[in-house]
Amino acid sequence: MRATIWIVGAVSALGVTACAGGSSGSAAAPASTAARAPVSQVSLTLSRSEGGKHDRFGAAITTRHATGVKGRTRSHYTLAALAAHPAVACVNDRDRRFPDRPRGRRVRAALDPARGKGGALGWCPGRYKGTVTYFTGFACPSKGRCHIPAGFPTRTQIVARFSFRVR
Numbered sequence: 001m002r003a004t005i006w007i008v009g010a011v012s013a014l015g016v017t018a019c020a021g022g023s024s025g026s027a028a029a030p031a032s033t034a035a036r037a038p039v040s041q042v043s044l045t046l047s048r049s050e051g052g053k054h055d056r057f058g059a060a061i062t063t064r065h066a067t068g069v070k071g072r073t074r075s076h077y078t079l080a081a082l083a084a085h086p087a088v089a090c091v092n093d094r095d096r097r098f099p100d101r102p103r104g105r106r107v108r109a110a111l112d113p114a115r116g117k118g119g120a121l122g123w124c125p126g127r128y129k130g131t132v133t134y135f136t137g138f139a140c141p142s143k144g145r146c147h148i149p150a151g152f153p154t155r156t157q158i159v160a161r162f163s164f165r166v167r
């Protein structure tokens with residue numbers, strides 16, 4: 001079954017995530033004090049709206065902004081989901097970054113319960129709420145410590161929401 005989610009409503013801000021260049025990990029970064037226009041919403045196509053405990057949940061979006069490193073700034077989109085009612089001895093959440101691409105390109109990412117802590121146990125049964133967020137901030141070096149310049153503008157905004165159910 002293929003589900004298409006169209007986003008309607010205002011863009012809301014989240015907590016700020018890191019600028020690191022790895023996979024989907026995140027760390028704290030200072031919040032921006034600069035006021036900026038909201039990031040455009042994206043249309044999201046979900047590969048399935050229901051699945052089993054070991055199924056992957058894929059998503060595709062069309063980028064509204066180029067992603068990757070440009071100068072001292074990194075930007076990316078992240079797919080994330082969290083169980084509406086967390087349980088024990090199973091996977092309650094996952095996140096995954098979309099690959100870096102130019103503006104206007106279709107990109108895909110998948111939430112795989114096997115990638116991360118507790119993966120062999122599979123998803124917890126129930127409903128999951130998800131988001132696609134757009135991040136822009138300081139581009140940390142690939143090696144060594146990341147020293148974010150004071151006042152460097154950083155933002156994370158939700159650009160799409162979705163949900164799915166695990167049987």
